[in-house]
Structures are given as C-alpha cells and as structure tokens.
C-alpha cells in the first residue's frame with residue numbers, strides 16, 4: 074500500500090477551499106490511518122474486536138462528512154412562486170444539527186432555527202433542513218456554519234432578509250479539555266430586514282424560545 078505523504082496532500086501553505094480539495098486518499102489509505110491511530114492509542118489493531126474497526130470508522134466518516142460531496146445551491150434551486158401573495162417570514166424551528174468541530178473533530182450537537190423573508194419565491198421547506206445538514210456534515214466552527222447557511226439562502230433566494238440561530242453543545246468542551254458539560258453555544262446571523270428591523274428580529278428570537 075502506498076504510504077500517505079501529508080506534505081504532498083497539503084503542498085500549498087494557502088488555505089485550501091473545501092470545494093477545490095480533491096486530492097483525496099483512497100479508502101484503503103484511510104483505513105490504514107485508523108489502524109495507526111488504534112495502535113497509537115495503545116491497542117492491538119489485529120485483535121478480533123478491532124479487526125473490522127477501520128472499516129466501520131471509515132464508513133462512519135463517510136456519513137459524518139458527506140457534506141463535502143453535496144451542493145447547497147442545488148438543493149435550493151427549485152423554487153415556487155405561486156404562494157398567493159404570502160409576504161411574511163418563513164421559519165423552520167429546531168432543525169437537528171449534528172456536526173464536528175474542525176479543531177478536534179469532536180461532535181457538536183444542537184438545533185438550528187432558520188427564517189427568511191421571501192420576495193416573490195419560496196423554497197421547499199425540506200430543502201432548508203437539507204442545507205443545514207450539508208454544512209453540518211463538514212468540519213466546522215459553529216460561527217462559520219451559521220454564516221454559510223445564511224449565505225446560501227441569501228444567494229439562492231434573494232430574500233428581503235435571513236435569520237439563522239444555532240444552539241449547540243460541543244463535546245470537545247464537555248468530554249475533554251475544560252470538561253464543562255451542558256454549556257450551550259449560541260451563534261446568530263441576521264441579514265436584510267432581520268438586521269434592520271429590530272421588531273422582526275425580536276419576533277424571530279421569541280420564536281426560538283420553547
């Protein structure tokens with residue numbers, strides 16, 4: 074099996090865009106990396122209980138990071154104009170967020186509230202949840218993800234404004250490091266009328282409360 078030279082993968086010191094980083098190692102190389110981690114942790118990767126673990130871990134990573142292969146723009150490309158003049162905010166409450174922090178690759182889990190003020194077109198509501206999922210299934214900071222969700226809606230729907238709030242607990246804080254449990258991190262992004270109209274912003278924030 075070819076050894077994986079990290080220098081050849083990260084040959085440039087410039088930040089690598091997630092959409093242009095296509096020089097991926099093979100599945101076999103990824104499984105070999107898991108074997109290395111198991112041995113490094115102090116266990117025997119060849120014992121019966123661990124023999125299939127690299128395969129399971131690679132399958133799990135494929136699921137947790139499938140957002141790199143998905144395009145949020147595509148999800149938002151189908152819109153509907155026949156809404157009989159509906160002119161108020163559309164809001165999805167408590168969309169599940171299952172993501173991984175880019176600093177530790179540890180899970181952060183929580184909820185997202187997403188609203189937009191449509192102009193003449195609306196999008197299928199499931200597509201908004203799909204967009205949240207696509208960005209969640211990449212390595213993230215919560216701040217970046219919050220802005221990416223808002224930007225995707227802005228770019229595709231050209232609405233009067235967008236509001237996004239994410240509330241999540243980071244396991245890198247609860248299960249290691251500082252070991253503080255039940256700390257929720259809240260991030261928000263308001264654009265357009267949600268930024269300029271404080272009454273509307275407060276309405277959105279009230280709707281994020283239980």
Ligand SMILES: Nc1nc2c(ncn2[C@@H]2O[C@H](COP(=O)(O)OP(=O)(O)OP(=O)(O)O)[C@@H](O)[C@H]2O)c(=O)[nH]1
Nearest residue numbers: 174175176177213214215216243245246249250251
């Ligand atoms: N702003 C922000 N920070 C995050 C997020 N996820 C994890 N972090 C933080 O990233 C930071 C990384 O800090 P470092 O000092 O480089 O890493 P570390 O030594 O592992 O830090 P500790 O977690 O404090 O042990 C930590 O403070 C984490 O809590 C996130 O989504 N947003």
Ligand SMILES: [Zn+2]
Nearest residue numbers: 174176177245
């Ligand atoms: Zn972390």
